[in-house]
Amino acid sequence: MMKFLSSTRITVVCLFLLFILTFWGTIAQVQQGLYSAQERFFNSFYFLAAGFIPFPGAQLVLWVLFINLLCMFILSYKKFFQWSNLGNLIIHLGILLYFVAAFMVFHVSSESYIRFTEGQTTNVSNSYTDWEVAFWVDTNGKKREITAVDTKVFKPEYIIPTDTKDFSLTVKQYYSNSDAFSDGSGKKNPRILNEEGITLLTPKPILKEREQNVAGGVFNIKFDGKSYTLILYGIEVNPTEVMIAGKKYNFILRHKHFPLPFTLKLDHFKTEFYPGMDMAKSYESLVTISTGTLERQVRIYMNNPLRYNDYTVYQASYDADSTGRQYTTLAVVRNSARIMPYVSCLVVFFGLALHFLMQAFISRIKP
Amino acid sequence: MAFAEPGIKDFKIFKNIPVLDQGRLKPIDTFARSLLTQFSGKDHYEKQDASSWLASLFFNPDSTVNDKIFQINNPDTATALGITPDQHRRYTPAQLQKAYPKLVELQDAARKIPEKERNLVENEILRVFENINIYADLSRSFLFTSPQKDLTITSKALKTKMGLPLEQNEFSFIDIALKADVMTEMAQSLEKKSQSQFTADELEIYNVTNNLFGMSQKYKEMPSFTVLPSATEKGRWLNPWDALILDFSNQQTRQLLSYWNTMAISFRQDNGVEFNVAAHLYMNQIKDALSNDELKSFNKFPLELFYHSASPFTLSIMFYILTFIFFIISFSSSKQIWYTLAMWSTFAGFAIHTIGLLMRIIIMARPPVSSLYETFIFVGFITVLLGLIIEHFNRQWLGFVTAAISGTALLFIANKYSAEGDTLKMLVAVLNSNFWLATHVTTITMGYAATWVGGVLGHIWLLQAVFGKDNETLDKTYKTTLGILGVALTLTFLGTNLGGIWADQSWGRFWGWDPKENGALMIVLWTALLFHAKVAKMIGPLGMAVGAVFGMMVVMWAWFGVNLLSVGLHSYGFTAGIATTLIAYAVIEIVFMMVTIWFISRK
Numbered sequence: 025m026m027k028f029l030s031s032t033r034i035t036v037v038c039l040f041l042l043f044i045l046t047f048w049g050t051i052a053q054v055q056q057g058l059y060s061a062q063e064r065f066f067n068s069f070y071f072l073a074a075g076f077i078p079f080p081g082a083q084l085v086l087w088v089l090f091i092n093l094l095c096m097f098i099l100s101y102k103k104f105f106q107w108s109n110l111g112n113l114i115i116h117l118g119i120l121l122y123f124v125a126a127f128m129v130f131h132v133s134s135e136s137y138i139r140f141t142e143g144q145t146t147n148v149s150n151s152y153t154d155w156e157v158a159f160w161v162d163t164n165g166k167k168r169e170i171t172a173v174d175t176k177v178f179k180p181e182y183i184i185p186t187d188t189k190d191f192s193l194t195v196k197q198y199y200s201n202s203d204a205f206s207d208g209s210g211k212k213n214p215r216i217l218n219e220e221g222i223t224l225l226t227p228k229p230i231l232k233e234r235e236q237n238v239a240g241g242v243f244n245i246k247f248d249g250k251s252y253t254l255i256l257y258g259i260e261v262n263p264t265e266v267m268i269a270g271k272k273y274n275f276i277l278r279h280k281h282f283p284l285p286f287t288l289k290l291d292h293f294k295t296e297f298y299p300g301m302d303m304a305k306s307y308e309s310l311v312t313i314s315t316g317t318l319e320r321q322v323r324i325y326m327n328n329p330l331r332y333n334d335y336t337v338y339q340a341s342y343d344a345d346s347t348g349r350q351y352t353t354l355a356v357v358r359n360s361a362r363i364m365p366y367v368s369c370l371v372v373f374f375g376l377a378l379h380f381l382m383q384a385f386i387s388r389i390k391p
Numbered sequence: 392m393a394f395a396e397p398g399i400k401d402f403k404i405f406k407n408i409p410v411l412d413q414g415r416l417k418p419i420d421t422f423a424r425s426l427l428t429q430f431s432g433k434d435h436y437e438k439q440d441a442s443s444w445l446a447s448l449f450f451n452p453d454s455t456v457n458d459k460i461f462q463i464n465n466p467d468t469a470t471a472l473g474i475t476p477d478q479h480r481r482y483t484p485a486q487l488q489k490a491y492p493k494l495v496e497l498q499d500a501a502r503k504i505p506e507k508e509r510n511l512v513e514n515e516i517l518r519v520f521e522n523i524n525i526y527a528d529l530s531r532s533f534l535f536t537s538p539q540k541d542l543t544i545t546s547k548a549l550k551t552k553m554g555l556p557l558e559q560n561e562f563s564f565i566d567i568a569l570k571a572d573v574m575t576e577m578a579q580s581l582e583k584k585s586q587s588q589f590t591a592d593e594l595e596i597y598n599v600t601n602n603l604f605g606m607s608q609k610y611k612e613m614p615s616f617t618v619l620p621s622a623t624e625k626g627r628w629l630n631p632w633d634a635l636i637l638d639f640s641n642q643q644t645r646q647l648l649s650y651w652n653t654m655a656i657s658f659r660q661d662n663g664v665e666f667n668v669a670a671h672l673y674m675n676q677i678k679d680a681l682s683n684d685e686l687k688s689f690n691k692f693p694l695e696l697f698y699h700s701a702s703p704f705t706l707s708i709m710f711y712i713l714t715f716i717f718f719i720i721s722f723s724s725s726k727q728i729w730y731t732l733a734m735w736s737t738f739a740g741f742a743i744h745t746i747g748l749l750m751r752i753i754i755m756a757r758p759p760v761s762s763l764y765e766t767f768i769f770v771g772f773i774t775v776l777l778g779l780i781i782e783h784f785n786r787q788w789l790g791f792v793t794a795a796i797s798g799t800a801l802l803f804i805a806n807k808y809s810a811e812g813d814t815l816k817m818l819v820a821v822l823n824s825n826f827w828l829a830t831h832v833t834t835i836t837m838g839y840a841a842t843w844v845g846g847v848l849g850h851i852w853l854l855q856a857v858f859g860k861d862n863e864t865l866d867k868t869y870k871t872t873l874g875i876l877g878v879a880l881t882l883t884f885l886g887t888n889l890g891g892i893w894a895d896q897s898w899g900r901f902w903g904w905d906p907k908e909n910g911a912l913m914i915v916l917w918t919a920l921l922f923h924a925k926v927a928k929m930i931g932p933l934g935m936a937v938g939a940v941f942g943m944m945v946v947m948w949a950w951f952g953v954n955l956l957s958v959g960l961h962s963y964g965f966t967a968g969i970a971t972t973l974i975a976y977a978v979i980e981i982v983f984m985m986v987t988i989w990f991i992s993r994k
Contacts, residue, residue, distance in 0.1 A: 046912055
């Protein structure tokens with residue numbers, strides 16, 4: 025069994041499958057978008073081609089390749105551990121390390137973003153694609169307790185768990201991408217609660233650029249023995265305020281928040297253009313990072329991110345709102361294994377160089 | 392006198408005039424070349440070089456209306472515009488002027504279609520529309536130098552007072568503007584009178600002042616041609632009209648504009664001496680107006696002009712072709728002389744190739760691989776280098792032939808690509824970090840080059856096998872292929888990973904399954920597959936040769952095939968052409984492989 029598993033033929037087949045998958049997954053991005061193509065071809069164990077033919081996904085192929093390599097090491101270590109084969113040995117040890125690196129990065133890293141304008145401060149980052157419903161009681165600027173519920177579990181009639189007895193909240197409809205409308209009458213329907221006067225949400229097909237979807241939810245909220253319709257839409261700036269039991273409750277649907285172990289304040293944002301063109305030459309954010317004990321100023325710009333423990337904050341993009349105020353977008357990546365691919369890459373490269381140089385040398389001395 | 396010949400022949404000084412275009416200060420000659428290339432696909436017009444044609448457009452626009460400069464590739468586009476398709480697919484400004492209403496209508500419709508869904512004709516409509524507008528803007532850039540009916544002064548008294556030549560009645564905008572102080576004085580006295588009380592002289596003053604103002608309103612803020620540094624704002628450049636309107640009070644700007652005026656007038660009078668004197672004075676003056684950075688670019692202009700006029704890569708191609716010819720001749724005569732000649736010709740081609748590459752590095756002050764065009768030049772360079780290394784070990788033509796084929800093919804493709812316009816381009820922000828650009832892109836393109844050479848060797852092995860070369864020769868080619876593929880695997884692996892590191896540094900992710908990343912990964916996977924298949928004894932020399940040829944197709948895919956997916960290339964109607972060429976290439980390769988395998992297996 026092990027002998028079979030260690031066969032180089034399996035390696036060839038796996039490499040071929042990966043080759044096909046990479047090609048296929050690239051082409052599919054045109055239609056499907058990067059995210060879903062990635063899920064289907066690369067992150068999966070298998071998928072159905074043309075709707076019914078099962079085809080191995082890259083994750084499965086990589087597992088097989090990993091086992092293949094491991095068995096090879098165990099079975100033919102004698103052949104491997106020879107001076108003339110040193111380069112080859114290093115290559116494959118590096119590849120083994122590569123697998124470990126890939127596994128770790130795949131499972132421990134997470135990506136989110138911060139978008140803010142000069143003068144603003146934040147200690148949370150937002151998910152690109154995931155949403156949450158958050159609510160809290162207005163405390164007039166004092167520390168407040170926010171409850172947030174991930175929308176992943178939402179479906180009609182789902183009762184949102186809350187600690188409070190003041191009200192109960194039930195999902196009526198939840199759309200991953202939607203359009204919002206108001207009936208245009210301008211009159212406020214007392215049964216519908218929404219800050220911006222939205223009275224209707226309609227679902228839209230989910231976009232392949234996942235971060236461009238705008239979620240929307242219609243909820244049933246019951247308090248004081250009456251029930252109301254609460255509408256929350258993903259791009260609303262202000263929360264919907266509801267007076268319940270003498271307390272001012274705020275409800276909002278927003279990109280999922282991740283707490284950060286530090287606070288960032290944007291001091292200054294600067295763009296530089298090529299003379300006479302609207303193509304940016306560079307852009308940078310000057311931020312103050314406070315970590316509780318220490319406060320320092322950092323310039324974040326292209327290829328020069330801010331690093332803090334396993335967090336890295338990059339200059340990602342910028343935009344301006346309708347009033348011309350500029351917002352900077354910083355990507356926040358948490359990755360405790362980020363150095364792993366660097367190391368394995370170096371090892372493999374060193375092995376490759378050594379191996380082929382030795383091969384060339386050997387073939388020169390015995391023509 | 393020799394100078395009395397009609398037409399100005401000498402544009403040497405004029406060519407050096409600095410222009411700010413696409414984010415870079417460049418000589419007017421480069422601007423003219425890329426403009427004509429954008430219009431017509433060629434960097435000259437008939438026997439006129441680009442600069443001299445541009446001078447005609449500026450100073451005597453009417454003389455260019457019947458020049459066939461607008462390329463419309465698709466006959467359907469011409470028909471749609473109501474123009475009879477031309478055999479050479481080039482049309483005159485006059486023709487397009489006539490079709491302009493139709494063009495406006497069509498481009499409106501085309502603009503409404505999302506960019507990715509536009510077809511060839513629609514894209515071409517938009518391109519032609521842009522081009523004719525640029526042409527029109529440029530033709531008005533120096534209108535202020537030519538006499539206008541609207542600016543007529545007949546009164547001798549007035550002319551004397553303003554210091555204008557008496558024998559002339561129609562004057563140019565700048566003629567009058569230069570006398571602005573006298574004009575204002577006279578115009579002020581008119582303010583108290585009503586129009587009916589005006590004398591004939593006063594009416595003339597009144598009309599000219601009005602028309603002058605009208606023109607200044609009409610021609611301000613035309614963006615096409617920024618050639619004069621702003622007197623008030625460092626780093627900003629203005630087109631001639633704006634300089635005239637905004638900065639005329641500035642002594643330096645006024646002086647520069649009057650040199651343009653002299654150039655324009657002497658151009659129309661075919662007075663080469665005066666034209667060049669004005670150009671010379673202009674060049675002396677403009678140096679003082681430049682900032683230090685601008686001066687640095689300015690000082691490289693002679694090099695850039697030399698680079699364009701010498702076209703080193705075309706010269707290289709000729710030498711590479713020569714090498715190949717010597718190789719063919721060597722079949723009929725086994726004399727050593729052909730080998731020596733081939734060696735020198737390859738060296739010559741390679742040396743010129745290197746110099747061309749170095750010139751680009753010096754002009755742009757950055758690594759030589761940041762646009763698709765530049766990768767062709769650079770990959771070509773590496774393949775020839777590898778060819779020379781192979782020859783050093785092999786000494787049986789193998790390296791020279793590889794170098795000649797690769798150098799010719801890649802430089803030829805590069806030449807095709809220069810139809811994008813100015814190939815010396817500025818970089819977008821993410822690429823504008825020299826260290827990563829230098830390491831990642833250079834390594835991966837070297838990997839492309841090695842895989843390419845492996846592919847060429849694969850072809851050679853197959854042909855050698857078909858033509859029944861002895862086993863020793865075949866074995867040598869096979870061993871060389873293996874070695875080169877080893878280099879290819881090492882370099883593409885390193886290049887791909889450096890790309891990962893770059894992405895991790897700039898965007899926070901090592902790998903994101905981006906099409907370009909995937910393309911590079913496919914080369915690594917394919918080459919690794921070949922070596923493992925060899926170890927598993929699944930393929931022999933034949934399989935390796937076929938695999939190497941296939942590897943070349945993978946390189947093509949990774950290199951520019953993936954760019955077709957997003958159609959992110961702004962290469963005017965060129966992308967579709969590439970797709971067809973790529974498919975044709977793939978088909979030819981597959982047929983070639985099948986035929987050779989069939990021949991070899993029959994033996």
